[in-house]
Amino acid sequence: MGGDPVADKSGFLCMYMSNHPDTLVSYVRYWGKVSAQVSSAKMTAIDTKGMTLTYQTKGSTETKEVRVEFEPPLLGYEEVKPRLMGMKAEAEEELGMTRAPQITSFRYSPKFMTTIVAMTFLTYCTLAQSLASSEYAPFFVPGNTILSYLPSWSLQFSWGMVAFCHGFESLYVLYLCKKHRTGFFVGAQYVLAALMLGFPVISDMRKQVQDARIDSIMKGK
Missing domain, CATH: 3.20.180.10 (PNP-oxidase-like)
Structure with a gap:
């Protein structure tokens, strides 16, 4: 070793x-x-x-x-x-010795894809339940089949967890946007992304902040 x-x-x-x-x-x-x-x-x-x-x-x-x-x-x-x-x-x-770096643009990260897929699947299952008796029912057969193996409260619980977690995560992103002076437009993109996708947005934003810190140091600012 x-x-x-x-x-x-x-x-x-x-x-x-x-x-x-x-x-x-x-x-x-x-x-x-x-x-x-x-x-x-x-x-x-x-x-x-x-x-x-x-x-x-x-x-x-x-x-x-x-x-x-x-x-x-x-x-x-x-x-x-x-x-x-x-x-x-x-x-x-x-510690208040220097100013936090500014973030001026929203960037998409491949890390978002996992949550996008999960949210899409949750939305599909929700629609499958509500449209089970409509003309679109055949398209939602797989979703309803999956739901038949789950407790009746599983969808409500899942959406509740999403609302709770993503809500708090979006508030933290709002704090980061204010701290790093993103401006309204970029900040709105990050907050809305956090509401929909949650933690991956925080993770990537912190990575962007870290990159900006190092870039600032390398330039001697």
């Missing part, structure tokens, strides 16, 4: 990050969830699963330690730089 590719270069990475003390402090405060006034911080170890940081707070000489886990874990050494850059940008945004 091979070793951890990031842990193998932990010494070099810790030495490199020692040149960025402000970044390490932001890691401790935001990702390490340390509410005290952190005066200094140091990275002592890093691997694919997370990094270990030591820090001191203002007015104290005691050194404390915090472990920050990577979610998801790094797949290899090449992921270290973009992950740390993204974490730095998010920490500084949440």
Whole structure:
């Protein structure tokens, strides 16, 4: 079994990050969830699963330690730089040190397709039940066959779960749109997409935000 590719270069990475003390402090405060006034911080170890940081707070000489886990874990050494850059940008945004990147366009993601298929199937089954006695009944025979094996309340329960989950997810997307200054038109697209498709929209929007953060850092903004 091979070793951890990031842990193998932990010494070099810790030495490199020692040149960025402000970044390490932001890691401790935001990702390490340390509410005290952190005066200094140091990275002592890093691997694919997370990094270990030591820090001191203002007015104290005691050194404390915090472990920050990577979610998801790094797949290899090449992921270290973009992950740390993204974490730095998010920490500084949440701590009020920098402004969140702006999202100016709505983008479709292939991730949406799974939910689109699921929602289409749910709609088909619902129509199958309501149009079972109409001239369109033959088209809905497969749907009604499926429903015959399910409890009578299954459709109502499914739509209730969709309304509950997608409703809360669309509110979170609205928050993200406001935070990242999408504007009305782009924001409306994201909120409506979240109402219809739910979590995949959140996932892709956060990925777009992460890409914008890294792009901003690479341009030196």
